[in-house]
Amino acid sequence: xxxxxxxxxxxxxxxxxxxxxxxxxxxxxxxxxxxxxxxxxxxxxxxxxxxxxxxxxxxxxxxxxxxxxxxxxxxxxxxxxxxxxxxxxxxxxxxxxxxxxxxxxxxxxxxxxxxxxxxxxxxxxxxxxxxxxxxxxxxxxxxxxxxxxxxxxxxxxxxxxxxxxxxxxxxxxxxxxxxxxxxxxxxxxxxxxxxxxxxxxxxxxxxxxxxxxxxxxxxxxxxx
Amino acid sequence: xxxxxxxxxxxxxxxxxxxxxxxxxxxxxxxxxxxxxxxxxxxxxxxxxxxxxxxxxxxxxxxxxxxxxxxxxxxxxxxxxxxxxxxxxxxxxxxxxxxxxxxxxxxxxxxxxxxxxxxxxxxxxxxxxxxxxxxxxxxxxxxxxxxxxxxxxxxxxxxxxxxxxxxxxxxxxxxxxxxxxxxxxxxxxxxxxxxxxxxxxxxxxxxxxxxxxxxxxxxxxxxxxxxxxxxxxxxxxxxxxxxxxxxxxxxxxxxxxxxxxxxxxxxxxxxxxxxxxxxxxxxxxxxxxxxxxxxxxxxxxxxxxxxxxxxxxxxxxxxxxxxxxxxxxxxxxxxxxxxxxxxxxxxxxxxxxxxxxxxxxxxxxxxxxxxxxxxxxxxxxxxxxxxxxxxxxxxxxxxxxxxxxxxxxxxxxxxxxxxxxxxxxxxxxxxxxxxxxxxxxxxxxxxxxxxxxxxxxxxxxxxxxxxxxxxxxxxxx
Numbered sequence: 001x002x003x004x005x006x007x008x009x010x011x012x013x014x015x016x017x018x019x020x021x022x023x024x025x026x027x028x029x030x031x032x033x034x035x036x037x038x039x040x041x042x043x044x045x046x047x048x049x050x051x052x053x054x055x056x057x058x059x060x061x062x063x064x065x066x067x068x069x070x071x072x073x074x075x076x077x078x079x080x081x082x083x084x085x086x087x088x089x090x091x092x093x094x095x096x097x098x099x100x101x102x103x104x105x106x107x108x109x110x111x112x113x114x115x116x117x118x119x120x121x122x123x124x125x126x127x128x129x130x131x132x133x134x135x136x137x138x139x140x141x142x143x144x145x146x147x148x149x150x151x152x153x154x155x156x157x158x159x160x161x162x163x164x165x166x167x168x169x170x171x172x173x174x175x176x177x178x179x180x181x182x183x184x185x186x187x188x189x190x191x192x193x194x195x196x197x198x199x200x201x202x203x204x205x206x207x208x209x210x211x212x213x214x215x216x217x218x219x220x221x222x223x224x
Numbered sequence: 225x226x227x228x229x230x231x232x233x234x235x236x237x238x239x240x241x242x243x244x245x246x247x248x249x250x251x252x253x254x255x256x257x258x259x260x261x262x263x264x265x266x267x268x269x270x271x272x273x274x275x276x277x278x279x280x281x282x283x284x285x286x287x288x289x290x291x292x293x294x295x296x297x298x299x300x301x302x303x304x305x306x307x308x309x310x311x312x313x314x315x316x317x318x319x320x321x322x323x324x325x326x327x328x329x330x331x332x333x334x335x336x337x338x339x340x341x342x343x344x345x346x347x348x349x350x351x352x353x354x355x356x357x358x359x360x361x362x363x364x365x366x367x368x369x370x371x372x373x374x375x376x377x378x379x380x381x382x383x384x385x386x387x388x389x390x391x392x393x394x395x396x397x398x399x400x401x402x403x404x405x406x407x408x409x410x411x412x413x414x415x416x417x418x419x420x421x422x423x424x425x426x427x428x429x430x431x432x433x434x435x436x437x438x439x440x441x442x443x444x445x446x447x448x449x450x451x452x453x454x455x456x457x458x459x460x461x462x463x464x465x466x467x468x469x470x471x472x473x474x475x476x477x478x479x480x481x482x483x484x485x486x487x488x489x490x491x492x493x494x495x496x497x498x499x500x501x502x503x504x505x506x507x508x509x510x511x512x513x514x515x516x517x518x519x520x521x522x523x524x525x526x527x528x529x530x531x532x533x534x535x536x537x538x539x540x541x542x543x544x545x546x547x548x549x550x551x552x553x554x555x556x557x558x559x560x561x562x563x564x565x566x567x568x569x570x571x572x573x574x575x576x577x578x579x580x581x582x583x584x585x586x587x588x589x590x591x592x593x594x595x596x597x598x599x600x601x602x603x604x605x606x607x608x609x610x611x612x613x614x615x616x617x618x619x620x621x622x623x624x625x626x627x628x629x630x631x632x633x634x635x636x637x638x639x640x641x642x643x644x645x646x647x648x649x650x651x652x653x654x655x656x657x658x659x660x661x662x663x664x665x666x667x668x669x670x671x672x673x674x675x676x677x678x679x680x681x682x683x684x685x686x687x688x689x690x691x692x693x694x695x696x697x698x699x700x701x
Contacts, residue, residue, distance in 0.1 A: 011658040131334075206660050
């Protein structure tokens with residue numbers, strides 16, 4: 001079991017915990033630092049000051065009550081649906097991949113993908129908001145066409161971001177050595193049609209962290 | 225630009241887009257990271273699109289790293305790869321009119337900056353004056369202190385409203401661009417007038433010359449003889465009468481000389497007469513009309529390329545000849561002196577005597593073996609641009625104010641300052657160190673191409689070393 005420090009795309013520190021249960025079974029956990037008190041204070045202050053300014057101008061006390069409700073409900077929703085404590089991925093060769101995320105409120109969401117459906121795990125890049133980022137994703141097999149790539153499952157995806165400027169049908173893989181090597185060595189020049197599933201979508205680790213996970217996953221996928 | 229003027233005075237050639245090639249022959253060519261920006265790219269079809277694609281492929285072959293940035297076409301957005309790992313960014317920017325994105329000057333800065341940083345771009349090359357994205361990227365690149373090149377693909381009028389506006393935009397956008405490339409001399413004239421730019425920083429590089437099509441092949445030459453190649457239409461303007469005078473004179477002097485003449489035209493009669501008269505059937509071969517694809521096969525058979533034009537705006541033929549590694553002898557007319565550097569061309573007056581002298585000089589040189597090796601002749605606009613200094617902010621503002629008129633100058637100076645402030649803000653928000661360096665997958669040095677050994681063994685090593693190179697570059701920068 002090793003724990004390493006990495007940073008996410010915003011420069012915040014995150015830690016990657018690699019647990020090797022056996023040769024065919026590894027677990028990766030990305031832990032995000034807890035919600036900092038300063039951040040909570042800042043947001044609360046911002047909402048309250050605005051509310052007070054509006055109250056000062058309109059003399060309507062409902063504004064202040066609304067501000068309190070907005071702060072409380074907003075924080076609850078944030079903790080329950082947005083803020084993630086850790087995301088983990090358990091890969092068991094020949095069995096499947098389990099992806100889970102636990103939220104700050106204690107809620108957990110887990111999903112499992114059978115190995116027979118998994119085509120490969122790759123690192124892809126996409127335009128996200130005003131950035132271009134790398135992310136890890138699982139390629140799924142198309143049931144009708146076992147040779148081709150059917151779907152891509154972004155690993156550790158807890159919320160499917162609408163801001164991603166890629167589309168499910170046309171993702172071009174950056175670092176899928178085996179597949180791309182094969183494609184390029186056969187003179188492949190066109191687009192790859194794939195479906196995908198993103199990993200670590202909430203914690204958004206940087207490339208060096210993704211590589212670490214990618215390599216270990218490839219070791220297991222290669223064995224099975 | 226002062227440097228350029230100084231250079232011009234030293235040599236007899238005023239300005240040529242190839243003179244730096246000679247300068248750089250001994251230096252190790254520096255690999256550039258070029259970013260092509262245009263609103264127009266595949267799947268849209270047209271001249272600009274194919275020009276960008278082919279230019280990128282040629283640059284990749286020469287070892288540069290090239291990426292293309294364009295806006296999203298319908299469902300096609302995100303990042304794609306084309307042949308040879310040519311990366312294309314389809315940015316999700318709104319299309320306003322005629323496949324051109326809207327110009328708000330600032331809105332594309334965050335994404336473009338992110339791309340320039342992660343791809344370690346050194347030169348931004350924008351295409352087409354219709355494309356607002358191209359102008360935006362030039363603007364941002366200059367703010368970021370990157371080198372800029374602009375290629376103009378179209379001609380404009382001066383009278384109607386739309387061209388007045390576009391011309392103003394062009395003036396603003398070009399006044400501090402490092403280098404401008406036009407596709408023809410007409411286009412150069414047009415751009416210089418429209419954009420009020422210094423003609424010295426404008427190069428003419430016709431789309432049609434593909435250096436990979438015209439590569440030297442010395443093995444095709446007959447080394448027992450000296451072959452002079454002429455490829456041109458056989459018309460009066462091309463000075464075929466001069467050629468008719470040169471052939472007998474030189475053939476008498478040099479028994480091992482032969483002529484290879486490609487082309488067709490009314491003046492073919494003159495050459496046939498000369499051939500009859502002096503009995504030179506075995507030494508003067510008239511090939512007739514040549515198809516474009518056959519031109520190279522003819523060119524590589526020769527040692528010397530002769531051009532006898534009486535008037536010429538831009539001689540494509542001599543560029544093709546030089547590109548095939550031939551020593552070029554040409555008349556000093558029109559735009560020809562601009563086309564090639566001094567050591568690649570011998571310029572003569574358009575008379576039989578002068579041309580004969582020029583040819584004799586080359587023949588003597590050839591016998592002495594002092595001609596440069598064919599493979600060493602290349603052109604590199606980028607190397608030249610990379611050596612130029614990007615204007616610092618204050619100089620840039622001065623230039624904007626002085627070149628673009630009082631109103632537009634002030635407005636765009638303000639824009640330039642705002643752009644800079646926005647950049648400072650973005651650098652604070654997302655520091656450069658937080659941006660992952662993109663995997664370089666272009667060309668032979670690309671990440672994927674390193675997998676030429678069995679994939680299993682180098683899944684890790686191949687990629688890692690490449691990534692480390694990128695990281696090292698990051699540190700040195």
